[in-house]
Amino acid sequence: MSPSPSPGPAALLRVARGGDRRAVARLITLVERGGDTALEIAGLLPAADDAGHVIGITGAPGAGKSSLTGRLLACLADAGRTPAVLAVDPSSPLTGGAILGDRVRMDGFAAGAFVRSMATRGQQGGLAFAVPATTRLLAHLGFDPVIVETTGVGQVEVDIASAADTTVLVTSPGWGDAVQANKAGLLELADVLVVNKADRPGARDARRDLELMLDLGHISGLEARAGRRPEIVLTVATTGDGVPELLAAADAHRASLAAGDGLVARRRRGRRLELAATLERSLRALVDTAMDTPAGRRVLADVEAGTMSPADACAVLLAGMGPQPPRGA
Amino acid sequence: MAPEADEGTDTRAWREAYRRAPLREVPFETMSGVPLEPVYGGSPLPGRFPYTRGVHASMYRSRLWTMRMFAGFGGAADTNLRFRELLAAGGTGLSTAFDMPTLMGADSDDPRSRGEVGRAGVAVDTLADVEELYAGIDLGSVSTSMTVNGPAPVLFAMYIAAAERSGVARADLSGTIQNDILKEYQAQKEFIFPPRESVRLVTDMIAFTTAQMPRWNPVSISGYHIREAGSTAVQELAFTLANGFAYVEAEIAAGLEVDAFAPRLSFFFNCHNDFFEEICKLRAARRIWARWMRDRYGAADERSLLCRFHTQTAGVSLTAAQPEVNIARVAIQALAAVLGGTQSLHTDAFDEALALPTDRAARIALRTQQVIAHETGVTNVADPLGGSDYVEWLTDELERLAGEVFDHLLELGGGSILEGVYAGIEDGYFVGEIADAAYRFEREVNAGRRIIVGVNAFTEGNDEQVRDTLRIDPEVERCQLARLAAVRSARDGAAVERCLREVGACAADPARNIMPPLIDAVTALATEGEIVATLAAVLGTHVERIVV
Amino acid sequence: MTGAPPRIVLAKLGFDGHDRGLKIVARILRDAGMEVVYLGLRQTPEGVAAVAEQEDADAVGISMHNASHLTLGPAMVEALRALGLATPVVVGGIVPADDAETLRAAGVAAVLGPGASAPEVVAAVRRVAVPDDG
Structure with missing residues (x-):
């Protein structure tokens, strides 16, 4: 691909506003991949x-x-x-x-x-x-x-x-x-x-x-x-x-x-559901991460062997996660 | 299976038919001189209902199959030269292949035609090209096969007009036009108009030839392309016959008597590598067609019951690795087609997986048929495998499996095969089934569960290169563009306009037959592309639902 | 981010209707975890290029069976470059070995001849279609 460094989200958005379709396409790719770049793009749009x-x-x-x-x-x-x-x-x-x-x-x-x-x-x-x-x-x-x-x-x-x-x-x-x-x-x-x-x-x-x-x-x-x-x-x-x-x-x-207030209500509802979806996705990522640690694998082995109940294992894993804000998704 | 009481048990009738048949002047004996009967085993006998064992009582003892080879490339003049050489050498049949723009109803100067003019066949834009294609050939004394589907009525009109301008009446023309549009939506994808509108054009052509051209076969119902698209033998068998039934239903709905047109329906099958399955597929096809035509469609004329077919070896089975090995594949496939009782055969050239075939490769392919015909002795006895428990069982089994497909289509179509086929096209049933089969096969090859010699086993020698492949001179495209421009500038533009308007008006009225205004339009030198665009404006165009 | 699937646009150029191979390739690439934008039959180089732009494709794959690859292969590359896209082009189908060299010289990134196996197809596409990390 092109050896020139890819422009950042802000620059892409500027070009895209001018009607450049490549920039639009690129921005969608970045949004789709999620993570920090997607958050950055979201932050550049009016709230x-x-x-x-x-x-x-x-x-x-x-x-x-x-x-x-x-x-x-x-x-x-x-x-x-x-x-x-x-x-x-x-x-x-x-x-x-x-x-x-x-x-x-x-x-x-x-x-x-x-x-x-x-x-x-x-x-x-x-x-x-x-x-x-x-x-x-x-x-x-x-x-x-x-x-x-x-x-x-x-x-x-x-x-x-x-x-x-x-x-x-x-x-x-x-x-x-x-x-x-x-x-x-x-x-x-x-x-x-x-x-x-x-x-x-x-x-x-x-x-x-x-x-x-x-x-x-x-x-x-x-x-x-x-x-x-x-x-x-x-x-x-x-x-x-x-x-x-x-x-x-x-x-x-x-x-x-x-x-009426229908449009506002719909978009509020949409954002609420989007938040829920984002949260679920982040939590799922967190769970995957927790399960993939040495401690997680130990607990999993105990549950599989029947020597620990799923409920106890869940408590152990949750305690191990601690509070940390999920980034992106 | 137990033959029904009336199925081929009439030994005396068979003996009478055999006695009347003219026989070839060759000894019907083994190489050791052991004399041979024309057929072994009991009923059903060849040439008797349900024709499992062949359409004629004497089969190849009377007449070998037609060794038909497909020709056509470059400009009309190149192909005309080939045709005249062929006729001079004693041939009586011309088989015409058109280039992709012609097959898709586009003129050579259409931007979409770039790079494809005269490549895979001959380029035809106007009547002038068709006249040059057959110049100096008495069209009243040859049989012509035209492989074209989407724009078939337009090319057919050009052929009729060319013949009549050369003094040959349309009633004296003999030949076949493929004109099988249903399999285009299912497999080959050379469609232009939507399915129902296209079938109306097919219906018009069948009605037109039934009334005016008794020696012309207006449709060749083709499983070949369904198989090439990756289907199984069972799918090829079932989809092809279903398409045949669909045309019969469309024709009956249009008011024709089944025995008026059914005798001139013919078929075109593929012959692949699974030797016995291919033979049994062809035997089952004859039996199913005969039974359905008699029992469901009420045909009484024996000729309406006969599934007569052309066969071509499986191009899709040829490998690019060690291409000479394809000669062996083609020989085995061709033998299966003959043991399956084909009326006509095309053998593929061994280098077709690499490029367009060279003369040398095409000659070897023809020689392969001649070896089977004259050296192997398989032509001495009709249906020599009939009566084998395995062959009879597999024939029954393929018939049963095809029956499941017919049942599905009848269900989709509320009791009508025609409507079932339309529904299957619309909802992607056919393409989905074929794509699944093709992918399953590919995965089996990739996993090594299915051995393809030279591809996933026995690959020593794969680095040898075959350098000698046919190339088409890009000059062909330039010449054709110049020819077309000359025709456009010399013709009467107002007459073309008038004729095109008439084509459009006729297309809009399903009660009228499309052929007469098409013959007028091509005679006025309207181009194929202009006529197709006029028809598309009225009939619409088709975009397939993607089923990968 | 890593792990985004490569996005591949697959099409047949021109009138040729042999899509068995292209459909198999579509499934092979999907089963290798790629996202395939399948355009199917009767596409033009310009049309495919416009799609590649909108889809931000990592590669374009075209399949040729009608001896027009020497015209349409380079035309595909040119159509992409005309939009300022460096998207690599993979040509598959019936392409004689001699022509593969000509196509590569015209900017085609990879040529898959007749009989290429599934692993060869996946490897060739992976090699050229590297989702850039933007």
């Missing part, structure tokens, strides 16, 4: 920046999220906006490697957009740890909106709902997506519901199913808790039909949040 719009797009595999995101990018470009996308895919729990293949379906439409693939890196079943810090960085750099696209499986939807201002849940007709989403409690998290592949038979049924489930949610008080009945949009990602309406619905959601 409570409520600008920008983070849109989370999630849904079952095969619902057409990537194609839809691609069409959304084209629509945004037509409107003169410069969006960024974080396309999140899982890392292998065994090797830590990942195959990130979502951007292919966006690239054809992504002229001018910034698209970045991100692996979950050890955040099993959840969203990549670096997503909130990265979306904050991208929003700060003027990308509007910042779209986080991820396959909705397990914990991810919950995470994305806390990392996004607007959560878009994509379903498609004929696959029982709507029913599954309802079972998993996802309808509570969605701000906009999409029935993609609306040119297929069953699209109207899918819409009706969603309406019905929202009605039931209204009766049970779900809508009162979420504050607003999610809009349902029908799209055809292969042709772009309905995509302007989807964008309008997402923008309207952002506007309605900003009109």
Whole structure:
């Protein structure tokens, strides 16, 4: 690689603000790696920046999220906006490697957009740890909106709902997506519901199913808790039909949040959850460190041999850790 | 398995068919002079339902398989010269390979074509190229095979227009166009339009040839590329036949009688290293096709039941290490194809893992077929392995495993194979299965559980270099660009515009057949790229879902 | 920080549709703990370079099976350099031994000929794709 010394975070941020894509890409790499440099970058950003719009797009595999995101990018470009996308895919729990293949379906439409693939890196079943810090960085750099696209499986939807201002849940007709989403409690998290592949038979049924489930949610008080009945949009990602309406619905959601204290509340909640996640991650690192000391290995051997109870071992190890502020993660 | 009552037990009918078949003028005996029967063992007999043992009663005693070799590279004039040499030497079939831009519907001056013009086949942009490609050849008296899929209707229109301008009526044209778009989404990836729209074009071509070109085979359903993409033999068998059923269902849905078109459907299989599995795969293919065509699709014409196929040895099995060893692989694979009863065979050149084949390597490949045909004696007796407990068991087993795939597709498609294939393309079922199989194989090789000679064992001698490989002169690309520019500047631009508008209007109306306006457009010298872009504007384009 | 996985962009340039090898390489690299941005078929050098920039890739791997590697291999290197990127390029597929030299002279960092084994692929990519420590 280039023999010249890499510029520091502050210099990179300066260049990135000027529109240099290499610097943006580099900053994301640094944020993603965590540690002191990531903290330094976080420190360089304004503390409570409520600008920008983070849109989370999630849904079952095969619902057409990537194609839809691609069409959304084209629509945004037509409107003169410069969006960024974080396309999140899982890392292998065994090797830590990942195959990130979502951007292919966006690239054809992504002229001018910034698209970045991100692996979950050890955040099993959840969203990549670096997503909130990265979306904050991208929003700060003027990308509007910042779209986080991820396959909705397990914990991810919950995470994305806390990392996004607007959560878009994509379903498609004929696959029982709507029913599954309802079972998993996802309808509570969605701000906009999409029935993609609306040119297929069953699209109207899918819409009706969603309406019905929202009605039931209204009766049970779900809508009162979420504050607003999610809009349902029908799209055809292969042709772009309905995509302007989807964008309008997402923008309207952002506007309605900003009109009250919704946006502030959401971002406060997001930061709270981010703190919890950071804390957990740091504690886990601390635990790993403690287990890997001579004392830790001794205790572990005793527990394995059955000569010490896990509860006693835990007390010993905790006492050995002592109070020390975790750095980064 | 126990043959059903009506399956091939009719010995008298077989004997009658054999008696009527013309035989080659060679002694049907062993090298020691022991006379041989045309077939051994009982039912089902060759040429009788369900055709497990072959499509003809006399098999290779009447006619050897066609030794078809693929040709085409550089400009149209180079390939034309090759064709004329081939015909002068007594050949009657021309097999045309196109370059990648042509196969992808792009003109030679498209920026995406850079570096690929005339490389892997001949470059065709306009009717002028096709006329030069077949100049001086009586298209009414040769059989032409065209290997093209995504833009097949456009190239087919050019062929028809070229023939008619040379005075040969379209009804007198004979040949085959590959035109198997479904396997492109599953394996070879030379698709342009979305699956349903592409199948509509295939449907149009089958309807058009059924009505106007009785000697033309409008689709060659190809497992070859599925196997080359890394599938297993079972997947190749099942996916290929499923694609065949899908076309049949599409055609029936379009209102054609099954016996009107089914006799002209043909197949193209791969032949890999596992000798008995390959033979049994080919035997199972014939049996499955016959049963499904009769029982599910109601075909009554015997020709609708026959799974006739071309076979090519497995390019993917060739190694770059010690390339001469590939000659042995190809010979064994070719023997399996013949024992499996193929109608036509292409043998790969031993240097194909290194570069485009040289003349010498292509000649050795052809000679390999000739050794099998004339020296080994395997052509004396139909299906010589039939009746072996192992061969019959493995044939049954492959049929059973393929049946599991059909069941899955029927489930995906709600009782329709066609819809199941669409769903499998859309949700990445086919590419996922193939990628899994390819990776499993690779890991077995890497772990040493599967020995590949010269690759992970017996590597002494691997440092020998084969220097003599074919290279294409970059001048070909420059010449083709000049030709295209000349055609563009000389033609009637307004007529081209008019014809393209008509192509677009026809594409937008599924009730109309695409072929007539395409023939008009190519005659007006619209380029392949212009026509494909016009079609894409109406039909859309396809981007595959990545399944690694 | 150490231990960040190398990020590799994999693509096929041009029209050639043989992606079996590239898919196998993608899995091999994933199983070796790398992050693979898989672009698949029909990419252009300029498009891949733009992706490499956005992804901050540590290497770009392209696979060629249609005898156009001498045109498209150097074009890939040039497209990256035009964006000011020093990202190393690895070319794999059907590349005759003579051409490997030509490609290296044109700035290609490594050439994996036909029949390269999984450990050879991983070793070559690890050698050129060193995530710099920024």
